[in-house]
Structures are given as C-alpha cells and as structure tokens.
Amino acid sequence: xxxxxxxxxxxxxxxxxAARTCWxxxxxxxxxxxxxxxxxxxxxxVRTLTVARAVCGLLSARLAVLTRPEWSPLARAFGAAQDxxxxxxxxxxxxxxxxxxxxxxxxxxxxxxxxxxQAYALFPDQGPCSIQDELPARVGAFFERHVWPHRELIRPSxxxxxxxxxxxxxxxxxxxxxxxxxxxxxxxxxxxxxPTIAVLGHVPxxxxxxxxxxxxxxxxxxxxxxxxxxxxxxxxHPRIRCVSGTLSTTMVxxxxxxxxxxxxxxxxxxxxPVIQAGWSEGGACxxxxxxxxxxxxxxxxxxxxxxxxxxESILGPEQRERARLWLWLRRCGADVPTQxxxxxEQGDDYARALAVNLRHVEPGGDPLYRAVGxxxxxxxxxxxxxxxxxxxxxxxxxSTR
Numbered sequence: 030x031x032x033x034x035x036x037x038x039x040x041x042x043x044x045x046x047a048a049r050t051c052w053x054x055x056x057x058x059x060x061x062x063x064x065x066x067x068x069x070x071x072x073x074x075v076r077t078l079t080v081a082r083a084v085c086g087l088l089s090a091r092l093a094v095l096t097r098p099e100w101s102p103l104a105r106a107f108g109a110a111q112d113x114x115x116x117x118x119x120x121x122x123x124x125x126x127x128x129x130x131x132x133x134x135x136x137x138x139x140x141x142x143x144x145x146x147q148a149y150a151l152f153p154d155q156g157p158c159s160i161q162d163e164l165p166a167r168v169g170a171f172f173e174r175h176v177w178p179h180r181e182l183i184r185p186s187x188x189x190x191x192x193x194x195x196x197x198x199x200x201x202x203x204x205x206x207x208x209x210x211x212x213x214x215x216x217x218x219x220x221x222x223x224p225t226i227a228v229l230g231h232v233p234x235x236x237x238x239x240x241x242x243x244x245x246x247x248x249x250x251x252x253x254x255x256x257x258x259x260x261x262x263x264x265x266h267p268r269i270r271c272v273s274g275t276l277s278t279t280m281v282x283x284x285x286x287x288x289x290x291x292x293x294x295x296x297x298x299x300x301x302p303v304i305q306a307g308w309s310e311g312g313a314c315x316x317x318x319x320x321x322x323x324x325x326x327x328x329x330x331x332x333x334x335x336x337x338x339x340x341e342s343i344l345g346p347e348q349r350e351r352a353r354l355w356l357w358l359r360r361c362g363a364d365v366p367t368q369x370x371x372x373x374e375q376g377d378d379y380a381r382a383l384a385v386n387l388r389h390v391e392p393g394g395d396p397l398y399r400a401v402g403x404x405x406x407x408x409x410x411x412x413x414x415x416x417x418x419x420x421x422x423x424x425x426x427x428s429t430r
Contacts, residue, residue, distance in 0.1 A: 040380045041102075047387035048106035051369075052082060055108040060090035060120035067097055070142075071322055072379055073125045073313065077140045078107040079369055080148055082122040082392070084138065084400040090120045094252070099398050129161035136380050136405075143373045144364035146397065149310055152408045155330050161308060167410040175417035176362070182426045184350075187357035188391025191298050194356060199301070209283035214254070217270050224337040225254040227285035228331070229294065230307070233259070236291040239306035243289055243322040246330050256284065287333045287343070290317070293359070299354035302344035304329045310411075311359065316341060316352035363411045367397040 064081035066074040072423045078094065085092045085108075094104035105111070118135050125138040134157040141147040149168070151160050176183065200206050214221035225422045226247070231240045238261075247255040248267055255269045256276070272281070291307030295315045305317040306326055312319050312344075320326035368390040371382040392398065400412045407418075415422045 039333060039385075044103055044380050044384045044387075045106045047384040048103065050386040051109045051392060052106065056082070056085040056090065056092055058085075058089035058091055060088055061093050061110075062090045062121045062123065062371075063119040064092065064094045064104075064109075065096075065122065065124040065126065065398055066094060066100055066312075067095075068125055072373060072375075073140070073142055074103065076142075076146060076148075076370060077123055077125045077381060078109075079367075079397070080140050080146070082084050082107055084121050084123060084405075086393075086398065087402055088403055093292050120418055122409050127160050130159055132157040132159045132162075137329065144360065145366050145372050146365045146370055146412065147342055147359070147363055149382075150404055150410055150412070154408065164310055164410060165308070165312040166390055168310050168317065169315075171410055172311070172314040172355065172358065175353070176358055177374045179417075179426075180350065180421055182423055183354060183357060183362075186361060186426050187353045188254060190357045191353050194360065195294055195333065197278050200279055200283055205352040206283045209280060213276065213280050213284045217254075217272070219254040219268060219270065223252060223254050223268070224334055225256060225284050226287045226289060226334075227256045227258075228289045229258055230283075230291045231259045232291060232307070232392070239320060239323065239326050240291070242326050246327055250330075250334070252338065256281065264276065266425045286337050289330075294358055295352075296355045297349055298361065299343075300335060300344065300349060302342055302348075304333060311355045314351060314355045314358075315357045316348060340359060362415065363413050363418075365397055365400045365414045367395050369395050369397055 038294055053068075062081050062085045064077050064078045064426065066073055066251055074096070081092055081094070084090070092107065092109045094109040096104050104114060121136040121138065122133070123138045125140045127137060134150070134153050136150065136152045137160065139149045139160065141149070149164060151158065151164055151167070175386060177416070200209060211221050214225070215355065219225070228243055244257075244261045247261070248266055250268070253268065257269065257271050258273045260271055260273075261269065276284075282296070282299070282301065285296070285301055288294060288301055288303040290296070290303050290305055293309040294303045294305070294317065296303050303317040304326065305319045318329050322331055329343075338342050368386055371379055371386060375382050396414070400414065403409065403416060
C-alpha cells in the first residue's frame with residue numbers, strides 16, 4: 030500500500046496486523062463516535078481513524094467508520110464496529126471533509142493534511158452551529174487570548190517557521206525581487222511601473238461571487254496589472270494575464286504587490302498584503318484584509334492600488350507580525366507530534382513507516398491523547414502541541430534564541 034488504495038498487498042497485510050496489535054480490542058460504551066474516511070489517500074484516512082480512536086477513548090464510546098469498501102479492513106483493524114450504522118445522534122463526528130455550511134449539534138473534528146497531525150474542532154455547546162459561521166471567530170479568539178499576548182516568546186520560533194515556509198520562494202534580497210519583477214513584467218508584456226495584483230486560490234464552486242467581483246473590477250481598472258491563476262472572461266484585457274502553470278512561485282511572489290486570495294495565504298508573513306475574498310479558519314486572526322461583501326471587496330482593491338501608487342502598503346507592521354504568528358500556529362503550534370503517525374512528507378513510504386510506528390508505541394501515553402483531552406475539556410478550536418494555558422510550556426519557546 031502506497032498512498033492510495035489497492036496497491037501492494039504485502040504492505041496492506043503488514044499494516045493491518047500492526048494496527049490490530051496497536052489498537053487491540055474494539056472500544057465500547059454507550060455512545061458512538063462516527064469517523065468519515067472517504068479519501069483515497071492513506072495518510073488522510075489513517076489520521077481520521079487515529080483521532081477518532083482518541084476521541085472514543087476520551088468519551089468511552091464505540092467507533093463507527095463510514096468509508097470506501099477498500100478501507101473497511103483498515104477501519105476494523107482500528108476497532109470499528111462490525112455494523113457501521115451509527116446511532117443517532119452520535120457523540121461526535123471526526124471527518125477529513127467537513128461540510129462547512131451545515132449546522133451541527135454535535136462536536137465536529139475536522140482533520141487536516143500536512144505536518145504530523147492537525148485538526149480543528151467545533152463544539153456546539155449553545156445550540157447548532159456551522160464551521161463556516163463559527164470556526165474563524167473561535168480560532169481568532171484563541172489567537173487573541175493565547176498567541177498574540179505571547180508574541181515576544183513565540184517570535185524566534187515563528188521566524189524559523191517562516192524561514193522554512195519560504196523554501197519555495199528563492200529570492201534573498203529586495204534587489205533580486207526587483208530584478209525578477211521587471212523580468213516577469215517584460216516577459217508578460219505589462220508595465221512594471223504599475224502595481225501588480227495576483228489573484229490566487231479560487232475554488233469555482235465556492236467563491237463565485239467575489240471572484241466575479243474581482244474579474245469585473247480588473248476589467249474596468251486602468252491603474253494596475255492583474256495576474257489570474259484561473260481563467261477569466263476578460264483575459265484579452267491589455268493589463269490582465271492568466272498565468273496558471275506558467276509562472277513559478279518565486280516569480281509570482283516577486284511580481285505581486287498585492288494578493289487577492291480565497292483562503293489562507295502565507296503572503297502577508299513575507300510583506301505582501303492580502304485581500305481575502307474567501308473563507309479560512311484564520312480569517313479573524315488579523316493577518317489579511319477580509320472582504321465581507323462585493324462592496325467591501327471593491328473598496329479594499331481601490332485602497333490597495335491607491336496606497337501602492339503613493340509608495341505605501343495596506344499591510345502594516347502589526348498585521349505582518351500577526352501573519353507570521355498565524356503561520357507559526359498553523360505549521361507548528363497546532364501541529365501535534367505523535368508517534369502514532371509518520372509525518373505527511375513520508376510519502377510513498379508512509380505505509381511501511383506507519384506499520385513500524387504502530388508496532389512500537391503505546392497509544393495511551395502518546396501526546397495525541399493529551400492534546401485531544403485538552404481540546405475537549407477546554408472546548409478549544411484546534412489541537413495544539415503545547416498547553417497554551419501553562420506559562421512553563423510557553424517559556425520553552427524562547428529557550429532556543
């Protein structure tokens with residue numbers, strides 16, 4: 030078994046045997062935790078099952094897994110009940126593909142890819158609520174309460190994370206950036222003296238309204254260049270270029286004076302202001318300018334272009350620091366190290382590495398269990414690798430200055 034189902038039966042049997050050895054008997058109890066694991070990628074499926082097992086242990090609940098037929102043996106090896114039909118309502122839902130707009134009246138844990146283990150959680154303690162409506166505000170409140178006040182302690186670690194995160198952006202100095210910018214503008218046949226707006230991360234089925242607003246604004250605008258990574262109706266406009274697959278990350282970042290994104294973006298952490306035209310978990314952490322309506326979106330675009338024309342930026346120093354802290358929280362503070370799972374980048378060797386881990390670790394003593402217990406007890410919106418309520422834990426962040 031590599032990353033996807035149906036590959037290499039030998040790996041499959043070794044992994045199933047290791048999972049049965051690690052997880053032992055089927056969890057039992059009065060309640061039921063439902064895990065949704067419909068992905069083709071083994072890494073995502075295993076993360077979902079692992080978190081679900083931890084929640085089962087915390088709640089003394091049974092495990093029911095809704096999955097593809099190919100993953101059913103793996104689900105049973107993790108202790109899933111033979112009858113997958115869960116009782117209604119279950120005690121919790123653990124999923125890799127949360128339906129953001131659907132209101133829930135049970136706790137939902139949304140497991141993410143990348144890193145070792147990342148997950149967001151929503152606890153509807155005061156009635157049904159949806160991830161789309163509630164999660165950014167709760168993540169923002171967590172950031173304001175636990176991250177921003179400790180920015181001095183976190184800053185050295187945040188700088189290291191930012192340094193690693195820019196590995197795909199191979200520009201070291203402002204002079205190199207200017208040279209690449211002029212080269213890119215000449216290559217695309219646009220005026221390097223005008224500000225350049227890069228439009229990134231559009232999901233057609235989800236972001237239609239504000240993407241349409243962006244395209245209409247760009248078609249009517251005479252003062253900026255526009256780089257779209259998706260096709261737009263006005264692609265024949267003299268200052269609009271569709272550059273999907275034609276420019277490297279280094280070139281896009283060098284040319285962009287302002288970004289328009291439809292989700293999370295690292296750009297503000299590196300000095301490029303972002304107008305966020307879509308939803309993200311960290312939208313309330315203060316690193317981007319969030320457009321809540323077409324009117325607000327047009328206003329922000331006008332302001333960004335006007336500020337750039339005066340040699341200024343809509344990205345302030347505090348906003349840039351918030352962006353670096355949010356980048357650190359996503360990639361480090363909320364990435365839980367666990368011996369139960371290999372790192373995401375293990376890639377094609379993931380199944381073998383996972384089988385080795387599961388044969389040599391005791392689940393109950395793993396940091397994942399402490400992280401899940403802390404998140405559940407405090408109703409926190411994400412798993413965290415450290416206890417943000419413990420001054421001693423926070424003080425270790427500054428020990429590697």
